[in-house]
Amino acid sequence: MKTKLGIIGTLVAAAVSTPATATDGYFSHGYGVKSQGMGGVGIALPQDALAAASNPAGMGLIGDRADIGITWFRPDREATLSNTGNFPPGPYPPKGFSDGTYKGNNREDFVIPEAGFNKVISPEVSLGVSIYGNGGMNTDYEKPIPLLNGGTGNHSGIDYIQLFVAPTVAWKVTPTQTIGAAINLGYQRFKAKGIEGFTGISSSPDKVTGNGNDSAYGIGLHLGWIGQITDTVSLGATYQTKTKFQEFDDYKGLFASSMDAPAFYGLGIAFKATPQLTLAADVQRILFSDVDPIGNSISKWNHQINGFSGTGNLGTSNGPGFGWDDATVFKIGASYAYSDSLTLRAGYNHVDQPIPKSQTLFNILAPAVVQDHASLGATWVLPNKGELSFGYTHAFENSVKGTNVIPAEFGGGDVKLKMHQDSLGIAYGWKY
Numbered sequence: 001m002k003t004k005l006g007i008i009g010t011l012v013a014a015a016v017s018t019p020a021t022a023t024d025g026y027f028s029h030g031y032g033v034k035s036q037g038m039g040g041v042g043i044a045l046p047q048d049a050l051a052a053a054s055n056p057a058g059m060g061l062i063g064d065r066a067d068i069g070i071t072w073f074r075p076d077r078e079a080t081l082s083n084t085g086n087f088p089p090g091p092y093p094p095k096g097f098s099d100g101t102y103k104g105n106n107r108e109d110f111v112i113p114e115a116g117f118n119k120v121i122s123p124e125v126s127l128g129v130s131i132y133g134n135g136g137m138n139t140d141y142e143k144p145i146p147l148l149n150g151g152t153g154n155h156s157g158i159d160y161i162q163l164f165v166a167p168t169v170a171w172k173v174t175p176t177q178t179i180g181a182a183i184n185l186g187y188q189r190f191k192a193k194g195i196e197g198f199t200g201i202s203s204s205p206d207k208v209t210g211n212g213n214d215s216a217y218g219i220g221l222h223l224g225w226i227g228q229i230t231d232t233v234s235l236g237a238t239y240q241t242k243t244k245f246q247e248f249d250d251y252k253g254l255f256a257s258s259m260d261a262p263a264f265y266g267l268g269i270a271f272k273a274t275p276q277l278t279l280a281a282d283v284q285r286i287l288f289s290d291v292d293p294i295g296n297s298i299s300k301w302n303h304q305i306n307g308f309s310g311t312g313n314l315g316t317s318n319g320p321g322f323g324w325d326d327a328t329v330f331k332i333g334a335s336y337a338y339s340d341s342l343t344l345r346a347g348y349n350h351v352d353q354p355i356p357k358s359q360t361l362f363n364i365l366a367p368a369v370v371q372d373h374a375s376l377g378a379t380w381v382l383p384n385k386g387e388l389s390f391g392y393t394h395a396f397e398n399s400v401k402g403t404n405v406i407p408a409e410f411g412g413g414d415v416k417l418k419m420h421q422d423s424l425g426i427a428y429g430w431k432y
Helices: 002-017 056-060 196-201
Strands: 065-082 100-103 110-120 125-140 157-174 177-193 214-228 233-240 264-272 277-286 327-337 342-351 372-381 387-402 414-431
Touching: 056 125, 056 157, 056 177, 056 214, 056 233, 065 387
Parallel strands: none
Antiparallel strands: 065 100, 065 110, 065 414, 110 125, 125 157, 157 177, 177 214, 214 233, 233 264, 264 277, 277 327, 327 342, 342 372, 372 387, 387 414
16 A cells, blocks of 8 residues: 555656646546546546546545556647738848748647545545646747747747645535535646747736746635435536636746636536446536636737837736637546446547637647547456556647737737647556
């Protein structure tokens, strides 16, 4: 047991230093390899000690167990600029200076660890902890983008990760009704490079780009309920507050305020159609627009490059951000117990497009435009009763094109974002 818990500690340390990217906006499409193989469902169907990420009440229904896992993630990010003008001013061709297709894949492969532990304290109360990458964003463009780097020749990109450690308590109020609460202890890290072109509209031009990694810590609350309605039907509900983070001081000229994790709420249902087949579905609403750096649109900028008053510029409270809308996520999944030792899974996940066509300029740095995901998964019960699980997800290619989204002060032009991605997770879990 001590050896296994030591492995969990190692994964926690790895998670802090590992970049993460995600698919439902910047959130992961599911937490835990079993959930990922079912399209991300989990609000009414806890399956492992990562359950608190979807619904803290689920930790009261999984018993004494521990889980560790790792997911390989490969996104393909691309931005196409067209009809661009002469920016920055200087001896450049008057049109098309930044035109071209740019691939953001200088780094292609990412590894995202996860871990969880749960202990039944009494017939009614369980205590546990779930450790997971809540999400993130990454781009590293293979060739310079003059529009972003201001003609410096630097390569543009960002690296942003968000990790949660969620100590959780779950309480069976009755034999069929369980509630849970988790404290989300958050860590996030950010760096930006090659966006010197935006320093002229910042309140702190030296705090926009090229300052290495900056870290911040945060805290929030996650609540949940699961009810066994009939012998075959369970319902679940969950709400997570906004997780308030410290500001990134080294990038205070870029962000409108602290990069908080958005609040969300959701409902889920699980239905045991036959003794072997379980069907589940979740709907989730993520409030991206309530976080200024994520939700503020480019229209917040007051279009004063020189001699600006500070109102509406980068780094001010009402300055521009990524301009994301709130997003609704729909998840469906199926689990089939083929035998006592083999369970098969499949799922589908769809998220509303959070990036409006009018906001594609800044989202060159975060082209999270995928919407549809298909998943497959399986669990083998080994002779020692340990569980070896796999989950594969493909996010289908999608694009968003904004016409005339580059302001005239930056030369004008259009921006099209495109992305698809694949992930493959493996996890080992055991009861004790």
